[in-house]
Amino acid sequence: MVQYDCPYIRTTREHDVAFHAQHWDFNHADRTLETRLMVIGESREELSGGLETLGEYQMLRDYDLLARKENTAVLRSRIDETDAMRTILHNDGYVTGPFVIRNGSELWNVGFDRGEQADDALAELDRNNEFTVKNDDSIHIDEFFDVMQNVDSLCALLSALQGLTDTERATLEAAVEKGYFSTPRQTNLEGLADEFDISKMGASKNLRRSQRKVLTELVRVINDVEAQLDLEEGPRVSGGSDESRDPEPISE
Structure with a gap:
C-alpha cells in the first residue's frame, strides 16, 4: 500500500x-x-x-x-x-x-x-x-477459532519476525529464495555472501541470528498448539486394560 x-x-x-x-x-x-x-x-x-x-x-x-x-x-x-x-x-x-x-x-x-x-x-x-x-x-469458521485460540502464540511469532533487523530479514529471505535450504542445496554461504557483498562469516552470522529468532518462537507456537489440542481432547483412556473390556458372563 x-x-x-x-x-x-x-x-x-x-x-x-x-x-x-x-x-x-x-x-x-x-x-x-x-x-x-x-x-x-x-x-x-x-x-x-x-x-x-x-x-x-x-x-x-x-x-x-x-x-x-x-x-x-x-x-x-x-x-x-x-x-x-x-x-x-x-x-x-x-x-x-x-x-x-x-x-x-x-x-x-x-x-x-x-x-x-x-x-x-x-x-x-x-x-x-x-x-x-x-x-x-x-477464513472458514473452524480456522477462525483455531486462530483465536492461539492468538497469543501467533503474536509472539509475529513479534519475532518484527524483531529481525533489515539485514537479518534480507539474508533469510535470500536463503529461502536462492535455495539454501533445498535438497540438494542450490546455493551456499559463499553464494549468500556474494549476494550482500560481505564475508562468509558475516553471512553465516546474519543467517544464524535470523534462524534463532524465528525458530525459537516457532517451537513455542508448536508446543502451545499441541497443549491446546491435548486440553480439547481431554484425558485419554488406554485400550489395553481389563476395565475397558466387556465383563465376561459368570458361569453357574
Whole structure:
C-alpha cells in the first residue's frame, strides 16, 4: 500500500528507516490513529534524520520518543486519519495484524466480514492510493477459532519476525529464495555472501541470528498448539486394560 498522505511512508522515502507497529488504537472521536512503533534505521544518522523528518509533517499530531538505542527507537505517535484508513473504516474493515512500513510503502493485514465489503473498499482505495493485494483468503469458521485460540502464540511469532533487523530479514529471505535450504542445496554461504557483498562469516552470522529468532518462537507456537489440542481432547483412556473390556458372563 502506498498512501500519499501518510507521514510514516513519506519518511521512509527520504530516509533508510523502517517502522514496525507494536500496538495501535483508532480514536473515533478525533479521527486519529495512536500507534506504538519500533523504528529501525540503517544507521544512527538515518534514524535521527527519519525522526526529525517525521516530526515536520502536518499529518503528525504528536509523538513521544519512549526509548532509543543506537539505530533503533520506540515511539508513541498520533496521526490524522488518512484516506486509506477512512476508506477501510467506511466499509467496516478492520486491521487484523501488525503493519510494516519501509521503502515508501507499507504492508497491511486487513479483514472484512463480507466479500462485497472488501470489493467496495478495494474499488475506493484504487482512486487515491496504489496497492497490490498479496493474499485474498476467506477464513472458514473452524480456522477462525483455531486462530483465536492461539492468538497469543501467533503474536509472539509475529513479534519475532518484527524483531529481525533489515539485514537479518534480507539474508533469510535470500536463503529461502536462492535455495539454501533445498535438497540438494542450490546455493551456499559463499553464494549468500556474494549476494550482500560481505564475508562468509558475516553471512553465516546474519543467517544464524535470523534462524534463532524465528525458530525459537516457532517451537513455542508448536508446543502451545499441541497443549491446546491435548486440553480439547481431554484425558485419554488406554485400550489395553481389563476395565475397558466387556465383563465376561459368570458361569453357574
